[in-house]
Amino acid sequence: MNPADPHGHGAALALLERGRALAAPALRTAVDRLAPPMHNVAAYHFGWIDAHGRPTEADSGKAVRPALALLSAEAAGAGAEAGVPGAVAVELVHNFSLLHDDLMDGDEQRRHRDTVWKVHGPAQAILVGDALFALAVEVILEGGTEHTARAARRLAAASRKLVDGQAQDIAFEHRERVSVAECLEMEGNKTGALLACAAGIGAVIGGADDALADALETYGHHLGLAFQAVDDLLGIWGDPAATGKLTWSDLRQRKKSLPVVAAVAAEGPAAERLTALLTADAKKTQEEFEDFDEAEFATRAALIEEAGGRSWTEEEARRQHHTALAALDSLDMPAGVREQLTALADFVVVRRK
């Protein structure tokens, strides 16, 4: 065992690094096409400059999507470089959705920085999100081949699912009860669809047939659901030093995430006590809620765990991970690509942030 890499994630980390290295310059070139005021807002959002326009080196995220798009091209027998426009387009769509979602959700922080609507106002968050979305479609279609047109069509369909997922997420906030199936459907749209698209898009650009692209999308969809299950676990029990979020982050936001809905759906005294607390919580204003001390959130987290919400979600992450890898089983791919897709999937379910 390598002590610097206790979970053996060296391969996955190298793939993420390659994705960043190849996609980042192309992403900057694409964003450079935006006109000045919007360009600055976009550069702030991506962490390239601070609120005063000074260059920064902010955390640019895990970059799972670009890594996937490049591997996807290799799965079709093309070079990783062939997947770059796909990686860029998917990143643009992802960031369009972050800009709009942060505004709709009223989230003031993302990756330890003030969100765009907070710094530059709501109109800029809407405009720049719209511009990134249009840019994504332009970038992918510039290939000018029948394959890039197919890729663009899949990208547009995934984008619409992303919007569906956000609409469901918002609707759930106003509902007292959300089922596990509904939560999974929402997460499949909000997270699964774009990871699916990333996993298929490189192959489509590389000329793969629909069968290979569909199988890769299935892998990406379930990888997205595994990713989201882990995210939901980290949102409650994650180490703030690693995640950069507050303790019990999702509980503070009263998010009906997987561990919560699974616990509520369980039977027994813990589920009943939890449900009673959450029902009372729902009647509070956000200010009253923010006055809660740590112990209140710790109580809810303990009840979720006692009712089985934590272990169910851990199990669900493993199930989705398994289903993701099963989708690759019968595929004809160049040697090594399957191992790399597996390494990436393993990383997603074991990450700590």
Added chain:
Amino acid sequence: MNPADPHGHGAALALLERGRALAAPALRTAVDRLAPPMHNVAAYHFGWIDAHGRPTEADSGKAVRPALALLSAEAAGAGAEAGVPGAVAVELVHNFSLLHDDLMDGDEQRRHRDTVWKVHGPAQAILVGDALFALAVEVILEGGTEHTARAARRLAAASRKLVDGQAQDIAFEHRERVSVAECLEMEGNKTGALLACAAGIGAVIGGADDALADALETYGHHLGLAFQAVDDLLGIWGDPAATGKLTWSDLRQRKKSLPVVAAVAAEGPAAERLTALLTADAKKTQEEFEDFDEAEFATRAALIEEAGGRSWTEEEARRQHHTALAALDSLDMPAGVREQLTALADFVVVRRK
């Protein structure tokens, strides 16, 4: 002269009617793909249902864009029907931008009805706008040909210009002075780009080469600028009974529209008095401004006219109309299509609402 049609717009009105008749069912079919909560919001926006979900027959707008998209297909020698996906895609993009712009601008009314953000909240205006944009890309790419991919690329480029135009419009609100050239550039992006796209998209789908598509886009771009110049005139001097807007509508919103910037740019006492008034106006809050009585707006309108802003804009509409038609001059088009494009252009500069 036909007394029922004093301006001889029968041909143009028939083209608009045909555009509506062919595009409306396809538009409804496309919008029907949205999931229930967003579908209702979209149906409200399009005027198909009221705020309580009851079917209505609201004014669906002039529908110049669909009419253009169909004529565009005919210009390439295809049937009008070939342009329908283009008409639908352009209408979806247009309405995506209306949903977002109304929210950013805080506009509470559109076509005599409360705007979506006012009825369904800001998040729905953002979400449904995003969904319509994604749907537009899906609809146009469904053709699955090399031509529809080219059409989608032009649509994405036009959409980004639309966003640029809105960004400029918002930036101008916070500036004391806007030049005529800047105003024309903004209007070229905000109105010209999508009319250009509508005028070219049918031809592209129909298999036209880039030369014909570009010429049709040039026609559409200048038609858009003529359209906007007329809109800017109606925004100040339009008959409220015809336009459905308040008297001096654009002046109430302190819009730096063409007649205003042209008047301010002129020399002489009227321009100077106008500039002094507008500079003082800019320091007022919106509430103080709304307390103005009719005479205050009438004074500003009279000064704009005296400084030559009205006649300059009328002249500009004629110039753009002329440039639009000139773009058609050397084109090889089926007999009758040129006459119809001309009739539509004539209608645009003579309309009263």
